[in-house]
Amino acid sequence: MSDQHRIGGNKQSQKPVLTPVSHVACSKCGLGKLCIPASMDAPDVSKLEMIVHKSRPLQSGEFLYRVGDRFADIYAVRSGCFKTFVVDAAGREQVLGFHLPGELLGLEAIYQGINISNAEALGTSSVCRLHYDDVTRLSQQVPELQAHMFRLLSQRISELSAAAADHTADERMAEFLLSLAARFKERGYSSKEFNLAMSRADIANYLRLATETVSRVLARFQKKKLIRVERKLVELLDKDALSRLAGSTNESNTTLGAL
Amino acid sequence: MSDQHRIGGNKQSQKPVLTPVSHVACSKCGLGKLCIPASMDAPDVSKLEMIVHKSRPLQSGEFLYRVGDRFADIYAVRSGCFKTFVVDAAGREQVLGFHLPGELLGLEAIYQGINISNAEALGTSSVCRLHYDDVTRLSQQVPELQAHMFRLLSQRISELSAAAADHTADERMAEFLLSLAARFKERGYSSKEFNLAMSRADIANYLRLATETVSRVLARFQKKKLIRVERKLVELLDKDALSRLAGSTNESNTTLGAL
């Protein structure tokens, strides 16, 4: 709850526990359908690829962008994990979301033309960079891309709406774990076992809980045999029970369950 | 916290306390720059007007759309006020936002193609209806409209991000009041005095507080001479103090401040 300004200073080597599967994909990103509309045909895909820029990997703690930066690019996570957060006048940090490979970053800056949040790498991570102007220009030519952008923006709205709910610590934690599981699954990783790229403090902040509460809830879940936690590694032992805890709106619906 | 399914059954006659000013505007909507990109020229504006459908006014308690409805339209509030909300598996309602004249509704449904929230009129209200297909089609032809849509979606993301913050009851209430004030001002109404279209219960739910807490906080604010409340009518007596309470990120920035 304090040192959000360190740059670098990695601690844990964060590697996916499980193997990704391949998608129909953007050759540069390797992200597949998550960043490319499924309905786009080959020529359009190659147009999209032309505006995608690979960028160097970021070390843990490095910022992709900061509050106040002029907005020019949006990003797709290639590997690793990012957290986005704001710092209010009182210096308190608020984590707004965690962003896994295939997910977009920077969308909230479009409105004001200035970044209103910070994005920090959690573990070594890399992104694809897209100039926003290129994206809008190409969206004019490729209806599928425009539609995709609308959907992605709408998706983020859905996620944030889901996160807005006033739930207990147990509910929020269950929702969080299931959300991660769903998103890992979508990306071809195991939805049963995964690494938490973020610290307990970040999870706590994101869920509007105290760090200690996160520890306690995880301990309680483990005692109830719902999960197994070992440091960063989490295994979901009883998803059904977790779903019930979460309020069970989490079966068919991929977007619900807080980010 | 219970009877969200009543249709009709108005109670209070909700009238703006103050007079709106005129904007450059869509003739059908009368909404001005809020629903029309400022940069659009006359021919483009008339194209936009062609896809706008005025619809009959809704009575208090009537739903504009419901969870599960197939998504086909987005809406711009013409008059009155709407609340959007979800109901979770346990039957608990969660208010996601209040929507004033000039603001858009239904954006979160784009992603899934199905409405994931309910929109209910608070007091007699009316909307402009836009077929989403028309909007996307026209956005292909009119770059300014596409840009505007991106901005609007991004704006909603900003708003929800701001609402995500973990603040105290006093902070949340101050933010809420200031947000309303800013939005009324933007629309040409007084930012000092306005009517709350929504019940205490709705405010409480939106702010993740108990109804009683909302009452108590408002009473406390009044005792401290920060505001004057009389039923639905609110007058802001000391905006600076409220801003300080809110965390004071609320001067220049129109989008921050919950909702």
Add this chain to the structure above:
DNA sequence: CGGCAAATTGAGGAAAGTCAATCATAGTGG
């Protein structure tokens, strides 16, 4: 091996929630 940061665990306190009673207002019907 030492030192540091993160995580866990325990004890006590505070903010907000719940339950319950009262008050006020607006709409209803005699």
Add this chain to the structure above:
DNA sequence: CCACTATGATTGACTTTCCTCAATTTGCCG
């Protein structure tokens, strides 16, 4: 026209959840 009733708002007393503070413990990296 006015009493009556229902609904929403307020106020008070008590409870609960989660936070805060503090003390360890654990694991990691030099």
